[in-house]
Amino acid sequence: MKRGAGGSRREGSEAERGRSRSRSGATAEHNGLRKKEKLLEMTRALTSDPVAIDVLRRAAVSRGGLLTDEMRRRVWPKLLSINVFNLPPKPGKAIRENHKDYNQVLMDVRRSLQRFPKGMREEQCQVLQEQLIDTILYILKGHPELHYYQGYHDIAVTLLLVVGERMGIAMLEKLSAHHLRDFMDPTMDSTKHILNYLMPILKRESPRLHDFMCRAEVGTVFALSWLITWYGHVLSNFQHILRLYDFFLASHPLMAIYFAAVIVLHREQEVLDCDCDMASVHHLLSRIPQDLPYETLISQADELFQHHPPYDLAKQAALQYRKSITITTFQDFQRATLDQRPDSILRQRLHNDSEAASVLPVMGNNGLVKMAVWGLSATLGAAALAVAQTALEWTPEFLFQLF
Known part of the structure; x- marks a missing residue:
């Protein structure tokens, strides 16, 4: 009797585990289906003419957000009304000459070294630091009305990781003129x-x-x-x-x-x-x-x-x-995003332009950059220290661009 009762309990427990696994599998399948449907909806919004920006905004806000970095590389520029075929050039060496913010930016970026992904080689860290410095200085030099603040590079880091250097510059420039503008006044x-x-x-x-x-x-x-x-x-x-x-x-x-x-x-x-x-x-x-x-x-x-x-x-x-x-300025900025052409049409227009090659993003031949790209993982480091009451010490994590 006791063995039979024990057997029944074991059988019941195994049956419950089986039902639990079945429910988990059904939930995973349902979530996977919802993800595919959402990705398809965003793709349709991106290819509609004009781009269905309201659909993209709702997708970015709703559960799960934009889901993948690949989709972020396509949607983030549209949310900021950026033409992906007319990006800023990579900053040259002259960007650092006589720049009033160079020393402060350099110090902030150097302090961020401790928050780089663990195991990164020294030469890789150097590449990442140089890109971050140049990205920030490019924006500040082109817009003397903007003033650097400690923490600005934390935003630059995220953009560079997801969309790369040239698109990162374009996005940071647009954000600095709108969403971040009040932070970039001469005073706080x-x-x-x-x-x-x-x-x-x-x-x-x-x-x-x-x-x-x-x-x-x-x-x-x-x-x-x-x-x-x-x-x-x-x-x-x-x-x-x-x-x-x-x-x-x-x-x-x-x-x-x-x-x-x-x-x-x-x-x-x-x-x-x-x-x-x-x-x-x-x-x-x-x-x-x-x-x-x-x-x-x-x-x-x-x-x-x-x-x-x-x-x-x-x-x-x-x-x-x-x-x-x-x-x-936000309402005007938001209205400006509503009349964007899909990338396929912009690409065709660019194809007919004899100067197309001069604006398309290209992969550099710098072997060190390629090595840094191959060697990086998409993981942010440890949590930052709390904000002090009288001063802030910024030690941001920098991760490299994916393309």
Whole structure:
């Protein structure tokens, strides 16, 4: 009797495991089908004339984002209205001559060496550092109204990894003129104003949490590095960073501050359990957990933006709304993305142009560059240190371009 009962239990357990495996297999199959359908939908949007930019934006925001780096290389430029057949040239050696920001950029990039992928050879690291320096200086030299800030290279790193040097320069240039523009003023006044949006969002969603943080006098500096690097400086998982870039590239420039709000709201109980003083709360909030439910938070940030749009928060944020270049130019920028031709038509137009070869991106003959490309892995290093209250020490991870 007992052996029979035990056998029945074992059989029942094995049957349950079998059903569990069956459910897992069905879920994986379903997810695979959904991924294929989404990739097909994005491909159709890219080839429609004009490009169905709204479809691409929705895909970038929705669960899973753009799914693959290959798709990101195709969609990211469209989200920024970039003609992939008219890219900037690779910077020459002269880009560094007499550049006022060269020494600062050099120091920041040199400090980033410790965050390169482990096992990378010294000559490979040199190639990567040189590309990052030249990319940043190219933008700054072409736009003297823009001012370098520490953390700018964290964004450049991500772009270079996914889309390569020439496209990375084109994207960084467009972002610097729009999404990142307020961060590149001579002073940090505009950046502080953007941070001022955080507390009004928290007040509307959780008055209790808002009041606790006000009593602690923690301010918003804990979120500074999140905002100005699009979280590239504080997250260790590169796939999480890419997912957020999908989201931010398809959204309003202030979406990064809405995402900061949902992170704080997600950790509400942790905050309330803290001692109500600046040091304790800042210490907690300045360190982002690496296991956040990113898809859930992205969805929540998008909902927060719909429920509490920037213009509705501007007065509470004490923001001089009309003076924010990033915000006031965004609608025109977004409208400009709606009338893009698909790449197939641009390619045909270029084919008929006698100067086509001069604008098409080509693979260089530098053996060192090729070796660096072959030797790299697409993995971001360890999480960054927390932001100090009085100063920031940037040590960004740099990964090389894929093509």
